[in-house]
Amino acid sequence: MDVNSKVEQMRKSQRLAKKITKQTSVKKISNSAPVASIPLSKICRKNLFGETLLHKAVAEDDTDLVRKIIKVGANVNVQDYAGWTPLHEASVAGFFKTANELLKAGADVNCKGSEQVTPIQDAVKEGHYEV
DSSP states (O other): OOHHHHHHHHHHHHHHHHHHHHSOOHHHHHHSSOGGGSOHHHHTOOOTTSOOHHHHHHHTTOHHHHHHHHHHTOOTTOOOTTSOOHHHHHHHHTOHHHHHHHHHTTOOTTOOOTTSOOHHHHHHHTTOTTO
């Protein structure tokens, strides 16, 4: 690989990193306007990895924001490009309250990711038995 192609590859990586950080931040959403004022199309928009705002809120264990996003009408069973639902995210991390909110909203406990693993199997594998 010559110097020019290495530089171009580095520039592509930097552009990709900037694009990812420009994606809607959960912190920015939860500290700004009420979720009800955000259009459902923006809430359901997927990032580079297929994650929605609900996936991100779950990953941050922001139970209040998760509740608000669900109330607006977000799909609790939406899958990212790896086949993970928000419940998979909560189960792997051991976020009991967040997982409970998703279950109350109708999250599918039998939904399998691309590796054919359910959220409950993820929770047990990670030692989060309370989930």
